[in-house]
Amino acid sequence: MAEHLDDKExxxxxxxxxxxxxxxxxxxKKYQEKLYWHIRRMVVEHEDANDVLQNMFxxxxxxxxxxxxxxxxxxxxxRIATNESLTFLEQQKKxxxxxxxxxxxxxxxxxxxxxxxxxxxxEWKLQLAIQQLPEKQKAVFNLRYFEEMPYEExxxxxxxxxxxxxxxxxxxxxxxxxxxxxx
Numbered sequence: 604m605a606e607h608l609d610d611k612e613x614x615x616x617x618x619x620x621x622x623x624x625x626x627x628x629x630x631x632k633k634y635q636e637k638l639y640w641h642i643r644r645m646v647v648e649h650e651d652a653n654d655v656l657q658n659m660f661x662x663x664x665x666x667x668x669x670x671x672x673x674x675x676x677x678x679x680x681x682r683i684a685t686n687e688s689l690t691f692l693e694q695q696k697k698x699x700x701x702x703x704x705x706x707x708x709x710x711x712x713x714x715x716x717x718x719x720x721x722x723x724x725x726e727w728k729l730q731l732a733i734q735q736l737p738e739k740q741k742a743v744f745n746l747r748y749f750e751e752m753p754y755e756e757x758x759x760x761x762x763x764x765x766x767x768x769x770x771x772x773x774x775x776x777x778x779x780x781x782x783x784x785x786x
Contacts, residue, residue: 610676617667627667631660634677637750638684644745645688647734659687674759681752681760685742692738725783732782736775743768744775 608616608629616626638659643652662683670679733741742761746752747768754765761768 611672614667614670614672614676627664630663630667630676634680635660637677638680641681641745641750642684642688644733644749645685645738645741646691647730651691655687655691656684658691659684662687675756678756678759681746681750682762685746685760689738689742728783728786729779731786732779735782736778740771740775740778743771744779747772 613626613630616622617630635656639652639656642655643649646652646655663680733744736744743757746757746760752760754768757768758765
């Protein structure tokens, strides 16, 4: 019964010192899987996704007291997950000390190294195509295509106008179509 609490109730419990840790655990249980897959689609590898998710939940723990509730909790969580993923990808790019195209190749190689990889399957072609996108377009595409997040909600997560998000998604779809059709 307690597992089905809505976000407002969970936030209320989090602000109470006696129920703070239990409420935080419930928030993690409620959103962990969706956030994991959002992060995984951006960073590709399971271990990296787990690391980013863990860092993201540490930030949530440290900052949830300051959450002003001017957006929904999951919007705030997705914003943190997206920013943590983009930060991870930036750090990875610096560590590999390669150009942007080199980083895209590196990410594609990580995907190809997956034990289940089969280049003949459309879902793998889609994942390879997504890895060719710039990080921000990748985030927009993942939120819209996989999460089916409305543009209004995405604008709050990514702190960008709806018009810019629609254009970014359109460009991402075109690049993905070109990649899939021409490979």
